[in-house]
Amino acid sequence: MNRRTDLPEPSLDEKTSGNELTKFIAGFGYAFRGLWYAIRTQRNARVHTTLAILAILLGIYLRISALEFAIIFIAISSVFIAEMFNTVAELCVDLASPTYHPLAKIAKDVAAGAVLANAILSIIIALCVFGPHLWDLFSHLH
Numbered sequence: 001m002n003r004r005t006d007l008p009e010p011s012l013d014e015k016t017s018g019n020e021l022t023k024f025i026a027g028f029g030y031a032f033r034g035l036w037y038a039i040r041t042q043r044n045a046r047v048h049t050t051l052a053i054l055a056i057l058l059g060i061y062l063r064i065s066a067l068e069f070a071i072i073f074i075a076i077s078s079v080f081i082a083e084m085f086n087t088v089a090e091l092c093v094d095l096a097s098p099t100y101h102p103l104a105k106i107a108k109d110v111a112a113g114a115v116l117a118n119a120i121l122s123i124i125i126a127l128c129v130f131g132p133h134l135w136d137l138f139s140h141l142h
C-alpha cells in the first residue's frame with residue numbers, strides 16, 4: 001500500500017514521435033526505469049541483490065565451474081523476476097482495489113507466495129552447488 005509512483009511521466013512527444021529505432025531504444029529506457037523502480041522501492045529486491053552479490057563472490061572464492069555459475073545465475077534471476085512480477089501484482093491490486101477486498105488479499109498473498117517458493121528453491125539450489133565445495137574446503141582444513 002502507499003505506493004511511490006514517482007516514475008517520470010513520458011511526454012506525449014516521447015510516446016508518439018520518432019522512428020522505429022528510437023521507439024525500440026525508448027522501450028529499453030522504460031524497462032530499465034521499471035527495473036530501477038523495483039530495486040529502489042522493494043525491500044526484498046535489495047535483500048536479493050545483497051545475497052546475489054554474496055553468492056557470486058562465494059562462487060569466485062570456491063572456484064565453482066562455469067556450469068555451476070550458470071545454475072546460480074538462473075537461481076538469482078528467477079528470484080528477481082518473481083519479485084518484479086510480485087511488484088506488478090501489488091501495483092495492479094492497489095490500482096484496482098485500494099480498499100480491502102478478499103480477492104485483493106488472495107492475489108497479493110499468492111504473488112508473495114510465488115516469491116517465497118522461488119526463494120526456498122534458490123536456497124536449495126545454493127546448497128546443492130556450494131555444499132560439496134564447502135564440504136571439501138572444511139574437510140581439507142581438518
Ligand SMILES: Nc1ncnc2c1ncn2[C@@H]1O[C@H](COP(=O)(O)OP(=O)(O)OP(=O)(O)O)[C@@H](O)[C@H]1O
Pocket residue numbers: 001042043090093094097098099100101102104105106108109112
Ligand atoms: N486491498 C487489499 N485488500 C485485502 N488485503 C490486502 C489489500 N492490500 C494488502 N492486503 C493484505 O496485506 C498484505 C500486505 O500488503 P502490502 O500491500 O503491504 O504488501 P507487502 O507484501 O507488504 O509489500 P510492500 O512491503 O512491498 O508494500 C497482503 O499480502 C494482503 O494479505
